[in-house]
Amino acid sequence: MKIAVCIKQVPTREWQPRLNDDKTWIREQDASFEMNEPDAYALEEALRLKEKHGGEVIVCSAGPARVAQVIREALARGADRAIQVEDDGLASADAFVTSGALAEAMREDSFDLVLTGLQSDDQGFAQVGVILAERLGYPHATIIMEVQVSPSTLREPQGHPEQGRGTTSSGQVGELRVKRELEGGWFQWVAMPLPAVLTIQSGINQLRYATLKGIMAAKKKEIRKVQPSPATAPKQKIASLYAPEKGKKTQIIGGSPAEAAKELVRRLRDEARVIS
């Protein structure tokens, strides 16, 4: 199976936001970045599918030059090669622009399966995977917690030492069965033909970390750089970006841990009356 994984580089969880001068984006120079967490689960799922069924995992990312960091990390964890769509404008791009750039760069590879995280921890659109499916003409399913590929659909690796690398899809129609998460603890199995796009939910598997051997091997792996053609017109504009307005008047209780704890308990008893 030829599996693509789309990953995004996002600010770390510890990052404290600072805005640029016109308050329409963040000050990138103050941020440190990491792999978007749901995308890390998508990568892990792709690596597990490859281990089970054979094939190739190709990591794809669209962003400024800095995304090379998460591409290297993905290669170190076991992806075979990468496609990097590089443009500074992609740092703050909307989902239409990002998925357009990815679709264009990915089309010629004719992937059997495309995985990505269900949403990104930066802009959080939860759109790119689904729009990518529409652009590639593939069916899709979102918020996936289990992936089953039926054995009859696998492409035979025999006689293809590079396992399909550089070749296009055989056109063989395969089938996929996935467990989709619904709200409130409900799930649903959905079957669909390959090729397909899935957006992966965090927690679908346990993540692996890169080994030293993996890190060394990653240095020799191919990263194909692609310039996006004159971009799709943006579909949304950030007019302003700001710190959230507080919905409630939060009473911050100060003092030493003991003092704060005592005061909190007093207020919960006497003011809020929620404990006895």
Add this chain to the structure above:
Amino acid sequence: MIVVIAEQRHGKLNRATWETIVGAQQLATATSTPIAVLVPGVNTAGVASELAAAQVQEVVTLEHAALEPYTPDGFTAALQEAVTQLQATYVLLPHTYQTRDFAPKLAARMDRALVTDVTGVKSGSGQTAFVRPMFQGKLTADVVPQGPAPHFITFQIGAYRVDQVAKGTAAAGVRALSIDLDASVIREKPEPPFQQAKQAVDLSQAERIVSVGRGIKEQANIAIAQQLADALGAEIAASRPICDAGWLPMERQVGSSGQTVAPKLYLALGISGAIQHLVGMKGSSTVVAINKDADAPIFEIADYGIVGDLFEIVPAIIEAVKA
């Protein structure tokens, strides 16, 4: 026309639809545009007459056998035609998992803007902006959709209160829209929904909840939170990453993928307050947040906050409760 797409299954309305109608009414006032509520599916009559109580111009049913069960291919094809027929300027949807599954596809097919997870509408100076969280709720953005109408907007669950909906003096008219839908375009074959395990714990009935997030750092530390829960007579719960890691069972997860709770007291330990968590607990009467990061979004919805090390503060609270 502002078109609200209602969500229903087997004749039962998803209440988030009412919240979206509140958003639609706000947008209708700002833009002087009438509202139509579109009900796709089968057996839509009951839901349609329920929704006709809202102050809207009309309720439109979109019945087709191929819309049940839900599939993204079926909904995209049907709704593209319906939205076009209704000459929508805005298409509004609740930001449910089902919406997340098809709305980007529908917007992409029509090559129109989609702004997701919106919490408010701002109008003035000749443009309408939609307020949405970004960066895990650390920042908020005013976003203006670009390009020709219709613009697709999804509203975050809980962004509006159902009791704010304006009801009409008389029921709105209900009519049926007929469409051509070729069922052979549907590639997905869904199976019936199921619950993984019987929910042994019903957190929705809990009066008090102590909930833990990533700040608890390791599984062994869950015991500290459990002691606090015991001292307060509370149930223990967690944000998603804790349940993903297996530190607490999935049935104790609060948030969009877990349970929705509304206790008298919700005490959040080391929970930053990602949107997916907040939607599951923001109906709580009193929220306490304990977090080392003073800028954590959880403090925006907390009534009481302590900024500091939970490993020092929690034992002190247990002591103070027992004193």
